[in-house]
Amino acid sequence: MxxxxxxxxxxxxxxxxxxxxxxxxxxxxxxxxxxxxxxxxxxxxxxxxxxxxxxxxxxxxxxxxxxxxxxxxxxxATQTLATDTDIVLVVDTTASIVAEDWADGEPRLDGVRADVKALIEEYPGARFALITFDAAAELRMPLTTDTTALVGSLDVLRPEVTAQSRGSSIGIAAPLLSETLASAAEASPDRSRMVFYFGDGEQTVSSEPESFASSAKYTDAGAVFGYGTAEGGRMLITSGGFQGDDEYIEYQGSEAMSVIDEANLETLAGQLDVPFELRTADTEPELPEAPSTTTSYAEAGEVGxxxxxxxxxxxxxxxxxxxxxxRATMLIVRLRGLSTPRSAPSAPPVAPTTPVEAAPTKGGDAS
Missing domain, CATH: 1.10.132 (Topoisomerase I; Chain A, domain 4)
Structure with a gap:
C-alpha cells in the first residue's frame, strides 16, 4: 500500500x-x-x-x-520512454500519392498514414513537425508533442487539385526542411533531430531535384520511405473537396499510371545520410533506434x-x-406536517325548541 x-x-x-x-x-x-x-x-x-x-x-x-x-x-513498473527528439516528417502530396497500388488497390496515402502512426508509437514523447510538398512546400504543423493533432492533420490530408497541377519536384521541400531543422537546433541544441521522407520519387518537372544535403548536418537519424510499384497505379482526379471525382487522370487518351522511382529516392537518402526503405502493406517499417538522448523513466527509478x-x-x-x-427529507416532511393547522371540528346542529305552556296550578287559575 x-x-x-x-x-x-x-x-x-x-x-x-x-x-x-x-x-x-x-x-x-x-x-x-x-x-x-x-x-x-x-x-x-x-x-x-x-x-x-x-x-x-x-x-x-x-x-x-x-x-x-x-x-x-x-x-x-513499465518502461516508459520520453524521446528527447525532434522529428520532421516530409510528405509528398502530389497527385501520385493517391495512386492505387498500396495493398489491395488502396491509395499510397493510406500507407503513409499507417507508417506515421508507427513512428508515433516508436518514439513516444518526441516532438513532431509536418511538411508537405507538391508544387510548393508548406509547413503544415510546427514542432509539437500533440500527436493527436498530427494524426488529425494526416487524416484530412488531400493531394493537390488535379486541374492546378503543373508538375513538381521531389526536392522542392529541401530549403524549408533545412530552415526548420536549423531553427530547432538553435532553439534546443541539446535535442537530437530525425527526418522521415515519404514519397514515390517521381520527378514531373524537367529540372533536376533540389538537394537535401544542407539538412544532413542537422539530422541524427531517419529514413526515406518509398511508396509505389514498378507496374504503377492509376490516380483519381482530385477536385479540392474531401471526395474526389470518380474519374481517373488520363494521359494521351488512356489512364495515367504513376510508378515509383527508387533511384531518385536512394539519392535523397544519400543526401540526408539516412537509409532508404521500400514500403509495402504486408511489412512493418524498419525504424532506426531512438537517439542516445532518449530517457527511460522506469530505468531512472520512478514509480511504475x-x-x-x-x-x-x-x-x-x-x-x-x-x-x-x-434523514433530512424525512424531518422536513414531518415538520411541514406539524406546522399545518388543523381545522376545529364543527359543532353538532342544535334542534329547535318549542315553547312549553306553564302547567296549571292546583286549585284553578289564579285570579
Missing part, C-alpha cells in the same frame, strides 16, 4: 483532526436531557439513534481523510503503475451522504 496525498499530510491532519474530535465529544456526551423527553422507553431509542447518526458522520469524515490520502497498490483505491472511500462518502439526505 502506498499513499499519494492530494495535500501535505500535516495539513490534512490539521483540517480533519478538530472536526473528528468534535464528533467524538458529541458521541461521548450524548443527547441533552431536554431532547430525550420524559418517556423512559423513548429515551433509550433516541440515545441509540443519536449515537448511530454521529458515528456515521465520523465515518464520513474519516473517509474524506482517506480519500485525500489517495491510497493505492503499486503495480509492475499504481492501482488507485481512493474511489472506494468516495463510494462510501456518497452512500453516507445519501443517508443524511434521506
Amino acid at each position: 502506498i499513499f499519494q496525498p492530494a495535500l501535505n499530510v500535516f495539513l490534512l491532519i490539521l483540517l480533519f483532526a478538530p472536526v473528528a474530535a468534535l464528533i467524538v465529544w458529541i458521541l461521548v456526551r450524548g443527547p441533552r436531557a431536554a431532547a430525550i423527553g420524559p418517556s423512559a422507553g423513548d429515551a433509550g431509542t433516541r440515545v441509540r439513534n443519536h449515537r448511530t447518526l454521529w458515528a456515521l458522520r465520523l465515518v464520513m469524515v474519516l473517509a474524506c481523510f482517506v480519500m485525500l490520502l489517495r491510497p493505492g497498490i503499486p503495480g509492475g 503503475n499504481v492501482t488507485e483505491l481512493y474511489w472506494i472511500a468516495a463510494l462510501l462518502i456518497i452512500a453516507l451522504l445519501g443517508i443524511e439526505l434521506t
Whole structure:
C-alpha cells in the first residue's frame, strides 16, 4: 500500500483532526436531557439513534481523510520512454500519392498514414513537425508533442487539385526542411533531430531535384520511405473537396499510371545520410533506434503503475451522504406536517325548541 496525498499530510491532519474530535465529544456526551423527553422507553431509542447518526458522520469524515490520502497498490513498473527528439516528417502530396497500388488497390496515402502512426508509437514523447510538398512546400504543423493533432492533420490530408497541377519536384521541400531543422537546433541544441521522407520519387518537372544535403548536418537519424510499384497505379482526379471525382487522370487518351522511382529516392537518402526503405502493406517499417538522448523513466527509478483505491472511500462518502439526505427529507416532511393547522371540528346542529305552556296550578287559575 502506498499513499499519494492530494495535500501535505500535516495539513490534512490539521483540517480533519478538530472536526473528528468534535464528533467524538458529541458521541461521548450524548443527547441533552431536554431532547430525550420524559418517556423512559423513548429515551433509550433516541440515545441509540443519536449515537448511530454521529458515528456515521465520523465515518464520513474519516473517509474524506482517506480519500485525500489517495491510497493505492503499486503495480509492475513499465518502461516508459520520453524521446528527447525532434522529428520532421516530409510528405509528398502530389497527385501520385493517391495512386492505387498500396495493398489491395488502396491509395499510397493510406500507407503513409499507417507508417506515421508507427513512428508515433516508436518514439513516444518526441516532438513532431509536418511538411508537405507538391508544387510548393508548406509547413503544415510546427514542432509539437500533440500527436493527436498530427494524426488529425494526416487524416484530412488531400493531394493537390488535379486541374492546378503543373508538375513538381521531389526536392522542392529541401530549403524549408533545412530552415526548420536549423531553427530547432538553435532553439534546443541539446535535442537530437530525425527526418522521415515519404514519397514515390517521381520527378514531373524537367529540372533536376533540389538537394537535401544542407539538412544532413542537422539530422541524427531517419529514413526515406518509398511508396509505389514498378507496374504503377492509376490516380483519381482530385477536385479540392474531401471526395474526389470518380474519374481517373488520363494521359494521351488512356489512364495515367504513376510508378515509383527508387533511384531518385536512394539519392535523397544519400543526401540526408539516412537509409532508404521500400514500403509495402504486408511489412512493418524498419525504424532506426531512438537517439542516445532518449530517457527511460522506469530505468531512472520512478514509480511504475499504481492501482488507485481512493474511489472506494468516495463510494462510501456518497452512500453516507445519501443517508443524511434521506434523514433530512424525512424531518422536513414531518415538520411541514406539524406546522399545518388543523381545522376545529364543527359543532353538532342544535334542534329547535318549542315553547312549553306553564302547567296549571292546583286549585284553578289564579285570579
